[in-house]
Amino acid sequence: MVTLAEVAQHAGVSASTVSYVLSGKRSISATTRHRVEQSIRELGYHPNAGARALASSRSNIIALMIPLRTDMYVPVMMEIAIAVATTARTHGYDVLLLTGEEGPDAVRRVTGSGLADAMILMDVELDDDRLPLLRDGGAPARAKPRVGDDQPSVLIGLPADTTGLTCVDLDFAATGALCVEHLAKLGHRDIAVIGEAPAVYERHTGFAERTLDGLRSRARELGLRVLHRPCEGGYDAMAVTLARVFDERPATTGFVVQNESAVEPLLALLRQQGRAVPEDVSVVAICPDQVATQASVRLTSVAIPAQEMGRHAVEHLVAKLDGRGSDEVVLIAPELTVRASSGPVPSGS
Amino acid sequence: MVTLAEVAQHAGVSASTVSYVLSGKRSISATTRHRVEQSIRELGYHPNAGARALASSRSNIIALMIPLRTDMYVPVMMEIAIAVATTARTHGYDVLLLTGEEGPDAVRRVTGSGLADAMILMDVELDDDRLPLLRDGGAPARAKPRVGDDQPSVLIGLPADTTGLTCVDLDFAATGALCVEHLAKLGHRDIAVIGEAPAVYERHTGFAERTLDGLRSRARELGLRVLHRPCEGGYDAMAVTLARVFDERPATTGFVVQNESAVEPLLALLRQQGRAVPEDVSVVAICPDQVATQASVRLTSVAIPAQEMGRHAVEHLVAKLDGRGSDEVVLIAPELTVRASSGPVPSGS
DNA sequence: AATCATTGTCGAAGCGCTTCGACACACTAT
DNA sequence: ATAGTGTGTCGAAGCGCTTCGACAATGATT
Numbered sequence: 115m116v117t118l119a120e121v122a123q124h125a126g127v128s129a130s131t132v133s134y135v136l137s138g139k140r141s142i143s144a145t146t147r148h149r150v151e152q153s154i155r156e157l158g159y160h161p162n163a164g165a166r167a168l169a170s171s172r173s174n175i176i177a178l179m180i181p182l183r184t185d186m187y188v189p190v191m192m193e194i195a196i197a198v199a200t201t202a203r204t205h206g207y208d209v210l211l212l213t214g215e216e217g218p219d220a221v222r223r224v225t226g227s228g229l230a231d232a233m234i235l236m237d238v239e240l241d242d243d244r245l246p247l248l249r250d251g252g253a254p255a256r257a258k259p260r261v262g263d264d265q266p267s268v269l270i271g272l273p274a275d276t277t278g279l280t281c282v283d284l285d286f287a288a289t290g291a292l293c294v295e296h297l298a299k300l301g302h303r304d305i306a307v308i309g310e311a312p313a314v315y316e317r318h319t320g321f322a323e324r325t326l327d328g329l330r331s332r333a334r335e336l337g338l339r340v341l342h343r344p345c346e347g348g349y350d351a352m353a354v355t356l357a358r359v360f361d362e363r364p365a366t367t368g369f370v371v372q373n374e375s376a377v378e379p380l381l382a383l384l385r386q387q388g389r390a391v392p393e394d395v396s397v398v399a400i401c402p403d404q405v406a407t408q409a410s411v412r413l414t415s416v417a418i419p420a421q422e423m424g425r426h427a428v429e430h431l432v433a434k435l436d437g438r439g440s441d442e443v444v445l446i447a448p449e450l451t452v453r454a455s456s457g458p459v460p461s462g463s
Numbered sequence: 464m465v466t467l468a469e470v471a472q473h474a475g476v477s478a479s480t481v482s483y484v485l486s487g488k489r490s491i492s493a494t495t496r497h498r499v500e501q502s503i504r505e506l507g508y509h510p511n512a513g514a515r516a517l518a519s520s521r522s523n524i525i526a527l528m529i530p531l532r533t534d535m536y537v538p539v540m541m542e543i544a545i546a547v548a549t550t551a552r553t554h555g556y557d558v559l560l561l562t563g564e565e566g567p568d569a570v571r572r573v574t575g576s577g578l579a580d581a582m583i584l585m586d587v588e589l590d591d592d593r594l595p596l597l598r599d600g601g602a603p604a605r606a607k608p609r610v611g612d613d614q615p616s617v618l619i620g621l622p623a624d625t626t627g628l629t630c631v632d633l634d635f636a637a638t639g640a641l642c643v644e645h646l647a648k649l650g651h652r653d654i655a656v657i658g659e660a661p662a663v664y665e666r667h668t669g670f671a672e673r674t675l676d677g678l679r680s681r682a683r684e685l686g687l688r689v690l691h692r693p694c695e696g697g698y699d700a701m702a703v704t705l706a707r708v709f710d711e712r713p714a715t716t717g718f719v720v721q722n723e724s725a726v727e728p729l730l731a732l733l734r735q736q737g738r739a740v741p742e743d744v745s746v747v748a749i750c751p752d753q754v755a756t757q758a759s760v761r762l763t764s765v766a767i768p769a770q771e772m773g774r775h776a777v778e779h780l781v782a783k784l785d786g787r788g789s790d791e792v793v794l795i796a797p798e799l800t801v802r803a804s805s806g807p808v809p810s811g812s
Numbered sequence: 813a814a815t816c817a818t819t820g821t822c823g824a825a826g827c828g829c830t831t832c833g834a835c836a837c838a839c840t841a842t
Numbered sequence: 843a844t845a846g847t848g849t850g851t852c853g854a855a856g857c858g859c860t861t862c863g864a865c866a867a868t869g870a871t872t
Contacts, residue, residue: 115577117858128822133860140861143820160575164516165858168827173513178560182545188538196531199562208578211527211560213548226509228464229557348757375757378727382759408697408724410731466828477852482830489831492850514828517857 116157125153136161167228176207176431177230179221179244181214181237185310185319187374190402190420191236194270197424198234205432207231221247225265232431238271238281240318249278266434268427272320276443280434282426285445286321289416290329292450293370293398296414298336300396301459302368305333305340306359308352308380310373312344325372325400341366347375349382356383367459372400381410381455392457398450406453414456416448465506474502485510516577525556525780526579528570528593530563530586534659534668536723539751539769540585543619546773547583554781556580570596574614581780587620587630589667598627615783617776621669625792629783631775634794635670636677638765641799642719642747643678645763647685649745650808651717654682654689655708657701657729659722661693674721674749690715696724698731705732716808721749730759730804741806747799755802763805765797 122129127146134140135150142150153159167173178198184191199209210230212220221244224230235244248267269281297305307329309315310322326342333340341363345355355376359366371377377399381391389395391411399406399415406415426444433439471478476495483489484499491499502508516522527547533540548558559579561569570593573579584593597616618630646654656678658664659671675691682689690712694704704725708715720726726748730740738744740760748755748764755764775793782788 115575115858118860119858129859130823130861131821134821137860140821141819146820158575160572162517162858163576163578164513164520164522165827166860167513168511168517168829169858169860171513171827171860175559180545182549188541192537192541195560196529196562199560200531200564203562203565209560210524211544211548211558213545213552215549216552223509226464226507227512229512349759379759382731410698410728464828467830468828478829479831479853480851483851486830489851490849495850511828514857515830517827517859518829518831520830520857 115162116159118159118161121150121153121157121159124157125150171228173228173231174207175210175230176202176428177210177212177220177224177233179212179214179233179235183214184237185314185317185322186237187402187405187418189404190418193402193420194236194424194427197421198428201425201428205428207428207432218244218247231265232435233265233267234270234427234431235267236270238269238273238320240274240320240323242273245273245275245279266431266439268431268434270423270427272324272443274320278441279443280430280439280441281443282423282430283321283443283445284419284423285448286324287328288445289400289448290325290327290370291332292416292448293400294329294333294336294338294340296398296450296452296456297368297370297396298333298338300368300456302396303338303459304363304366305338305368305370306363306366307340307342308355308369308371308373308376309342309344311346315344322372329370339363345373345376347373347379349379352376352379353383356380356387367395368456369395369397370400371397374401374405377401377405377409377413385410391455394460396456396459398456403451406451409455411455412453414451414453416450419446422446464511465508467508467510470499470502470506470508473506474499520577522577522580523556524559524579525551525777526559526561526573526582528561528563528582528584532563533586534663534666534671535586536751536754536767538753539767542751542769543585543773543776546770547777550774550777554777556777556781567593567596580614581784582614582616583619583776583780584616585619587618587622587669589623589669589672591622594622594624594628615780617780617783619772619776621673621792623669627790628792629779629788629790630792631772631779632670632792632794633768633772634797635673637794638749638797639674639676639678639719640681641765641797642749643682643685643687643689645747645799645801645805646717646719646745647682647687649717649805651745652687652808653712653715654687654717654719655712655715656689656691657704657718657720657722657725658691658693660695664693671721678719688712694722694725696722696728698728701725701728702732705729716744717805718744718746719749720746723750723754726750726754726758726762734759740804743809745805745808747805752800755800758804760804761802763800763802765799768795771795 118129118132122132127150132150135142135147178195202209269279272281272283294305314322330340341359343355343359345351371380384391384395391397397413399413401415403417406413430439467478467481471481476499481499484491484496527544551558618628621630621632643654663671679689690708692704692708694700720729733740733744740746748762750764752766755762779788
């Protein structure tokens, strides 16, 4: 491996000069800089990451923690992860992939060892046991918790208590509201919400509950009736759920679906029952665009802005690492795209 | 941050002793070891990753490179990535997430900087431009490429030329063969293969072509007729493809599908045409179990062993890093699970 | 002509760890 | 008693980089 010293020798300058060329922390004359850069290229020099981390106590690595069991739709998580990785690279950071398996210990390990400079947590639960560690920077009991000394972090998802935390998420409450508004405008009065699996609600995952809250309160204002039913994915579960919905609210003409694996079954079952979409019933989905456009009926939907979330998270983190930036909650405004699955209520009804 | 020296002082031993307790590379008396371990716990010591990497020239990090544009089904990639991360942890390694964006440069950067000790590449193309770098350990032109000095790597997927490379993959040729065998046994004589999108074949992605080769040669032995049609995902594309299939080969009764986003459309279209599955036509899929079991008809399928592939890859890599292990190609034997989508040919035909 | 910034470069001191050789000590075998 | 053989521990030398203070050299300001 070629070292800084070898580059310095080759260029006929001191090691520190090479270092300053690399970091740009002191001004270097153009001639010297070019000579050094030339040597670097010729020798194929790459600074040693370990040495750099040791000397500067900065690893230029961001840890991305993905829980093992996730409530998010997998492709969305992947999209976020990819967005995080690519955005991080543009800022000179690499990404360390952590699974939830180790739990809070992973936070301690990474923080304590200086493996990563910062941390992004995905799919945060309302009451997540990793949060206390992040609030005080991972140091369990320190005399003087100096500000800015701790491990910056950004959550993707919103916990119950956000004090001292930075979070990025889609504004799910607004999303829920947006969906009913759209249906209300089309004249629908009875709305059924097909939600995530019951387990998701039991685990008090933030996004599912917030969607529902936003949706319900807007529905109340608009005078609509809402029936919420959690639903496991797949055809059989959906069949049961759907039967119950029409049993309880035969006048239902609008559906809001927040469960990717229920989307296609719902459409198939409605078709099978002779209910045409969008002529007889309207369906609005909360899902990635890919699902919305690949479904058997092109779905009116609110997209999950995966890339944007990943990008935002990294950019906030980098800002924090640079001393700019602050703790705040960033909610991304939802956007509803009208496609072929929603239309005015049937005039006959 | 608490350092090795502080632990040593606290325990009343020298720094090297603490280091040996940690690494176990020299024998330490039980009493000393306990005392040191106690101090470590009390002080909440975590070895500094950078210092460790510098001193030992081992980062204990494995790089996982995921191409940006992928031919694999996204959830499968995610499953592999998670399996890689968790398996790596059990061997004391962390995982660095690299996207394909940087291309071969990423290999050079990571290799050159000692950021990672080893590398796993996913979704390898038949003629991948990252491979030459891996064969000689990432050093473009070195005088004496000493054996064992280079960056070990494992590919997930099979390139055209595997000399000097270690690869892990599902045996797709055997998979193709297995699928036709199953259909042949049930009496089907005319088989249609619904493949990945045309772009996948144009890019010469290994797994698609190998599946087809294995399938065709076994079909020839068994005297079956095979019609292969690449297909984009989604309903519209599938409708066109399916119409052409029955146009060209009206006697088709068996389908092999290797395209997750074509599975559900195919089932829906068959149903719509009044062809019952499995009574009139049989469908065998090559897809993750989750897709097979969540489809509207539970699919007879060959699973993609994502976890196993991830685990294998890491274990091979760790073996190489430990000086054990060798370059070899590991093909995982396919397993076909019979579910509800395949049955004997209709007697009337 | 003397003074003061400014700019560009260097030397040296670490960062926290691993690892090698040395060494003291307690044994066993002469 | 003497030499030989392990054990368990220590001291010191780095690993390759960053960064601080020092210091020429240059030009601007009196």
